[in-house]
Amino acid sequence: MSCLVKSNYSHQLSSTAMAMCSSFCPQIPNQLRARPICPFPTKPQFTLSVKAFSSETSNASSKADGLSARIGFLGLGIMGSPMAQNLIKAGCDVTVWNRTKIKCDPLISLGAKYKSSPQEVAASCDVTFAMLANPESALEVAIGEHGAASGMSSGKGYVDVSTVDGATSKLISGRINATGASFLEAPVSGSKKPAEDGQLIFLTAGDKSLYELVAPLLDIMGKSRFFLGDVGNGAAMKLVVNMIMGSMMASFSEGLLLSEKVGLDPSVLVEVVSQGAISSPMYSTKGPSMIQSTYPTAFPLKHQQKDLRLALGLAESVSQPTPIAAAANELYKVAKSHGLSDQDFSAVIEALKAKLQNPPK
């Protein structure tokens, strides 16, 4: 396993690193170049890999001359839109597709190209990212009719950043590899704001060469990246992290409601929690709106429940007891059944309120 973190690097990029960064994103503005957005290791290992993406030219030097990698982005929801936007703002050549076409428009106005199917995006790009809702949509977009796989071929790369289970990821990987292309799973930890701020954490696994090749792009969208080995390990890491997060939010919800019931001010609870050993940015950012019973969506509740469901499946596959996550999952299911799927996952607190626990007959 290896991990690279933006802040671990010197803010002064080596000239080689800058040249490599430029080969992907030739128009990175100077103010971004001054920041450590392309934190290469001191020994860049990209020269040969860059050639692999250069489908219109066969030598790396012409690539460095400005024939930048063409990047596809499939899925422009809460996460995909800001991620693609950061690539565009960094000067990358980005082609977008989204099932609901209108969500492409803001990115097209920023300079993105548009293609009308995942197949066309993959066919016209060197590396294609996909950020989709769940295993079903990730499969449909990757290997369904007019899916990305049908536009892939040797020398191209497919990077799935959606949160799915390992079996889904392996299925997609197999179909992508069968075209001669490379596959990397790279689910992200971090929500809407980290996506906007380029502060995501990438949990990658699969083709190491592709990982190294797209590292400068991951560094535009994120603050750190882990390479975890074989396909399935990135998905598993993401599901374990989100299993913990879902349980934490359910427990926090119980605490907020209990504090209020016994006459305490839940805002003070949020403050106390924020100063102690269980402090988490999640509690301090979401606590105040939860107290107001408002749940502006950053991470949709339906996705958190999907992640708990997939994590429970993962746990079952290795006979690992996870009773706390199982209980939390039931709460998210209750919340979903009351129409809260598209609210932020902090709306799980509603499932603990008497009116939802004992709905009127």
Ligand SMILES: NC(=O)C1=CN([C@@H]2O[C@H](COP(=O)(O)OP(=O)(O)OC[C@H]3O[C@@H](n4cnc5c(N)ncnc54)[C@H](OP(=O)(O)O)[C@@H]3O)[C@@H](O)[C@H]2O)C=CC1
């Ligand atoms: N939001 C967050 O905080 C985080 C989310 N994630 C994960 O990232 C992924 C995306 O999340 P997020 O952006 O929040 O989700 P959204 O619900 O905002 O976006 C989902 C995307 O998937 C597309 N989609 C859904 N079903 C299909 C389908 N059948 N065919 C084609 N496209 C489809 C949607 O297209 P359309 O616009 O047409 O509906 C949209 O582009 C999920 O796996 C989630 O678990 C990971 C980290 C944080």
Ligand SMILES: O=CC(=O)O
């Ligand atoms: O998957 C959600 C997140 O915040 O990470």
